Amino acid sequence: MSLREPGxxxxxxxxxxxxxQVSFKTVSRVVNDEGGVSPPLERRVRKAIDELDFRxxxxxxxxxxxxxxxxxxxxxxxxxxxxxSAAVQRAVEDEAEHRGVVVYSASLxxxxxxERALAKAFGARNVDGLxxxxxxxxxxxxxxxxxxxxxxxxxxxxxxxxPVDSVVTTNEIGAAEGVRHLAAAGxxxxxxLGDRTTIATARQRYVGYEEALRGLGLSVDPALxxxxxxxxxxxxxxxxxxxGRPDPPTAFFTAQNLVTVGAVRALRRLGREHAVxxxxxxxxxxxxxxxxxxxxxxxxxxxxxxxxxxxxxARIDGDTSPPQRRLVPTTLxxxxxxxxxxx
Amino acid sequence: MSLREPGxxxxxxxxxxxxxQVSFKTVSRVVNDEGGVSPPLERRVRKAIDELDFRxxxxxxxxxxxxxxxxxxxxxxxxxxxxxSAAVQRAVEDEAEHRGVVVYSASLxxxxxxERALAKAFGARNVDGLxxxxxxxxxxxxxxxxxxxxxxxxxxxxxxxxPVDSVVTTNEIGAAEGVRHLAAAGxxxxxxLGDRTTIATARQRYVGYEEALRGLGLSVDPALxxxxxxxxxxxxxxxxxxxGRPDPPTAFFTAQNLVTVGAVRALRRLGREHAVxxxxxxxxxxxxxxxxxxxxxxxxxxxxxxxxxxxxxARIDGDTSPPQRRLVPTTLxxxxxxxxxxx
DNA sequence: AGCGAACGAGACAACGTTGTCATCGACTGT
DNA sequence: ACAGTCGATGACAACGTTGTCTCGTTCGCT
Numbered sequence: 246m247s248l249r250e251p252g253x254x255x256x257x258x259x260x261x262x263x264x265x266q267v268s269f270k271t272v273s274r275v276v277n278d279e280g281g282v283s284p285p286l287e288r289r290v291r292k293a294i295d296e297l298d299f300r301x302x303x304x305x306x307x308x309x310x311x312x313x314x315x316x317x318x319x320x321x322x323x324x325x326x327x328x329x330s331a332a333v334q335r336a337v338e339d340e341a342e343h344r345g346v347v348v349y350s351a352s353l354x355x356x357x358x359x360e361r362a363l364a365k366a367f368g369a370r371n372v373d374g375l376x377x378x379x380x381x382x383x384x385x386x387x388x389x390x391x392x393x394x395x396x397x398x399x400x401x402x403x404x405x406x407x408p409v410d411s412v413v414t415t416n417e418i419g420a421a422e423g424v425r426h427l428a429a430a431g432x433x434x435x436x437x438l439g440d441r442t443t444i445a446t447a448r449q450r451y452v453g454y455e456e457a458l459r460g461l462g463l464s465v466d467p468a469l470x471x472x473x474x475x476x477x478x479x480x481x482x483x484x485x486x487x488x489g490r491p492d493p494p495t496a497f498f499t500a501q502n503l504v505t506v507g508a509v510r511a512l513r514r515l516g517r518e519h520a521v522x523x524x525x526x527x528x529x530x531x532x533x534x535x536x537x538x539x540x541x542x543x544x545x546x547x548x549x550x551x552x553x554x555x556x557x558x559a560r561i562d563g564d565t566s567p568p569q570r571r572l573v574p575t576t577l578x579x580x581x582x583x584x585x586x587x588x
Numbered sequence: 589m590s591l592r593e594p595g596x597x598x599x600x601x602x603x604x605x606x607x608x609q610v611s612f613k614t615v616s617r618v619v620n621d622e623g624g625v626s627p628p629l630e631r632r633v634r635k636a637i638d639e640l641d642f643r644x645x646x647x648x649x650x651x652x653x654x655x656x657x658x659x660x661x662x663x664x665x666x667x668x669x670x671x672x673s674a675a676v677q678r679a680v681e682d683e684a685e686h687r688g689v690v691v692y693s694a695s696l697x698x699x700x701x702x703e704r705a706l707a708k709a710f711g712a713r714n715v716d717g718l719x720x721x722x723x724x725x726x727x728x729x730x731x732x733x734x735x736x737x738x739x740x741x742x743x744x745x746x747x748x749x750x751p752v753d754s755v756v757t758t759n760e761i762g763a764a765e766g767v768r769h770l771a772a773a774g775x776x777x778x779x780x781l782g783d784r785t786t787i788a789t790a791r792q793r794y795v796g797y798e799e800a801l802r803g804l805g806l807s808v809d810p811a812l813x814x815x816x817x818x819x820x821x822x823x824x825x826x827x828x829x830x831x832g833r834p835d836p837p838t839a840f841f842t843a844q845n846l847v848t849v850g851a852v853r854a855l856r857r858l859g860r861e862h863a864v865x866x867x868x869x870x871x872x873x874x875x876x877x878x879x880x881x882x883x884x885x886x887x888x889x890x891x892x893x894x895x896x897x898x899x900x901x902a903r904i905d906g907d908t909s910p911p912q913r914r915l916v917p918t919t920l921x922x923x924x925x926x927x928x929x930x931x
Numbered sequence: 932a933g934c935g936a937a938c939g940a941g942a943c944a945a946c947g948t949t950g951t952c953a954t955c956g957a958c959t960g961t
Numbered sequence: 962a963c964a965g966t967c968g969a970t971g972a973c974a975a976c977g978t979t980g981t982c983t984c985g986t987t988c989g990c991t
Contacts, residue, residue: 342694349660612948614970652950
């Protein structure tokens, strides 16, 4: 199989034509339903196609076709293993399959170098469009793709230095709502735990936290703010440390799903899960089955994926209106942990 | 953008050649590091490539190349939104990226028609290999792909009527271990809740359940067996119904992750979670944070994905040894729910 | 019957690349 | 100085398909 031995050759239109005793152009006409082929000939050709299990070579077709469409798109996510990314991918797949478009996918792990390498790899394969969760703070390297006619839509975050559509969660508003919800339960010392500050959404959620506090006439205590929390373990440690302070927070706002999980673990270990309030950003499976249930500001990754795919296909179909930013709202889901009052 | 207007044309080797004042064949030599190009010419060519941001057209390259490799594979999963599938995909992506191979992915939702359609779509794009979680009980339609030289490896389930490698969990052994674990805690009436019987793994896990009971000298009570449970809601209902019987089970073995989640919900609602034992097949996030923690027979989706990708690339690289079946063992993780004794 | 339109079918070029072969100039050894 | 060699470069075909053009037949109309 290494060098695709003689037997391992796919039949071509010439093979079909020989078997059906017609010219290969006639086969092309039948395959593409161009019409202008008499019924008897068409029957012969279709029979030959079936017998040989012929499938047109997509590569050659694209090469020749004038519109140059490959009916493929590239999907560059943060990490498919994260439920948020997985839900986005599933929504995109459904929209794509529906249109007969295939999807390349890859995880970037927040690495700008991978973003560049994979966008390049997909571009070289002439994808019609690219759906991208930007990693890093400069997407200008994609300008050439854009010029070459590749549609690009950013998902979950806006692009930097690149005029493209984006579909994002209302991060500031949602975070502010979560924080206000904690304040409404009586909390004044609300800690913030956020993801890496290199990630725009993490910064926006922090801004929402600050704004909410300010709007409530509360001051932001830097001692209660821990940013650049990169995983559940670090979150666990941060919660433990904060609760060990002389003047500990009475509530936590955790700005990312893994951070929330880490906080739940810490509260459990300390036996404080019914005493310290918690609101997390982004929902997760089983959050309702924990005791107490975890109150979250839920995002809607399925809607994000669906809308992003819709925009992308509109661009591919020729929409040249100015870049737009579509906002997807969050929903506060009360489950118990966010309704705990301070001591 | 619709018909890719004049500006939207990618530069070709001819464009580069014109700018560098060489023949386009020389450009090809430089691009492929073939050697035999003098340093000054090479410099000129590389400069032109940079200035035009030229990228070779992968489609054309594949069409012409003698080895016919596309450096792409197709991944056909059950559903990326399911954590098991997502973990497999992530492992496959990592192996692929490492080799400079891009990955098409799609979810089949257990639909044999989608399996056929998507395998065909990927095949027409000449993927070098196909990683497949078989949907339905006949994969013979893939024989033509195999003949055409496409490597195929099945993941999580074996193929039917197709001589290909597969990588599967030790379903029978794992299920039997879970059931024996419940019996060791003193249970005699252990219910079985399983996924659709059209799915081979669901059948194997049931066999493991039966074998374990028989090995323990216990009889299989058909009233305690509910198969074809297709989602968490149905599982919830089944648990509720079983516990409402005059002679209810004292323990549950749930043979799939969503089924387990449904069972947990039901036990919670009935307030029986500390009274009725539960062991689930397949681990899930936060299972350790529930009260009681959910004891599971954990699979290793990352290992499955990694091994499957390894086998696939070996086949692509020319391995023609007979098809093999690789087994990935399970691990029993005790967390509390499986250690509850009967009343 | 004669003529043009309409249509079925094939010949051929082209897409952007790689593989094969030819050409040309310079360098080697005697 | 001259045949032989070698290295660099280019011309050209080919991959499998679609688009354009041409050709030949049939059909309807006068």
